[in-house]
Amino acid sequence: MPFSSLGLLPELLRAVGESNYPAPTPIQQEAIPAILKGRDVWACAQTGSGKTAAFALPVLQNTLNLDRATPLRVRTLILVPTRELAAQVGETIQLFARYLRQPPKVVIVFGGLSINPQMMALRGGADIVVATPGRLLDLADKNALRLADATTLVLDEADRLLDLGFAVELTSIIERLPQRRQNLLFSATFPPAVRVLAERLLHDPIRIDVPTTTATQPDILQRSIHVDTARRTQLLRHLIEKHGWTRTLVFVATKYATGHVAEKLRRAGIPAAAFSGDMSQGARTKALADFKAARVKVLIATDVAARGIDIAQLAAVVNYDLPRSTTEYAHRIGRTGRAGQSGVAVSFVTASAEEHFRLIEKRQGLRVLREIIAGF
Ligand code: AMP
Secondary structure, rough: OOOOOOOOHHHHHHHHHHHHOOOOOHHHHHHHHHHOOOOOEEEEEOOOOOOHHHHHHHHEEEEEEEOOOOEEEEEEEEEOOOHHHHHHHHHHHHHHHHHOOOHHHHHOOOOOHHHHHHHHHHOOOEEEEEEEEEHHHHHHOOOOOOOOOOOOEEEOOHHHHOOOOOHHHHHHHHHHHHOEEEEEEEEOOOOOOOOOOHHHHHHOOEEEOOOOOHHOOOOEEEEEOOOHHHHHHHHHHHHHHOOOOOOOEEEEEHHHHHHHHHHHHOOOOEEEEOOOOOOOOHHHHHHHHHHHOOOOOOOOOHHHHOOOOOOOOOOOOEOOOOOHEEEEEEEOOHHOOOOOOEEEEEEEEHHHHHHHHHHHHHHOOOOOOOEEOOOO
């Protein structure tokens, strides 16, 4: 099925064509026509499934049929869990909008930066606002925007919005929206809390299920390696050197470990950077840019900091420390093997973590052969 059969405007197809996407992904095939028709959507989709374009393209097209922005008024609201994701989704939308004769006004707002420029940007209203919930409410409380005329609400990565404790903010935002609106909910997983939210929010939705368990994603090779706790950094070095991994995302359990492991790798001559919530926004942006540009080969991150990082061509994801939950495991390893590319996810399993990893395997319905590498 080509992109041109989905009902999108030629200007949008032109921008998509330049992205070199060979064909719409399954979620794009189903979501784009449904959203163009004005339907609510309940989509089960992981990062890497092409979900951003699945809502960005039809939302852009629908926005063109509305009156344009008037002071303070917001038409489409896209809520995302993290600053990085806000920036990425905003950039994707602007990229797709570039050939539209009257591109909609897109404003991106998130915490960690001064609020004043964001207030200024919203003064004339916005056709599309991409926001993290906390900052959006701050802006609403300062009367910097008006949600009462919004026509569309998008919740991206709804499970992470709730994981990060945004339930109260979401309720408060939803209360400010008009009753009649289009609702699009994207989530990698549907634990009870997300299900409740979906049921409350969506009217007669079209349900789209793209297989989410990583077990069904053939392009991610899962490996697990037995290792001594104290030998993990050496094993990481060994793997990076042996496989020539260019971009490797390594998950650790603590903010301290991000800096510590990065430092050890740098001392061994491997360009590595820490990526944690403790770092300033500027330092995080720089680390991410260096990683994207391959000036840094290894990014050592915590789960919270890494949420929403969208980097195509990650060679590998390494669980230096295991994630706490199966959901988190699926999210982490879903960061490699994106959009048709193959990837590898390696979990370091120490003796004390063996039982925990078995549980993750069981919940995923999958066994990953434990490897033993001599010397580690
Ligand atoms: P997402 O699921 O939105 O995080 O997208 C994951 C990655 O897939 C991004 O890097 C997109 O640029 C890419 N992508 C999105 N749609 C397609 C497509 N139809 N074909 C190939 N790559 C795509």
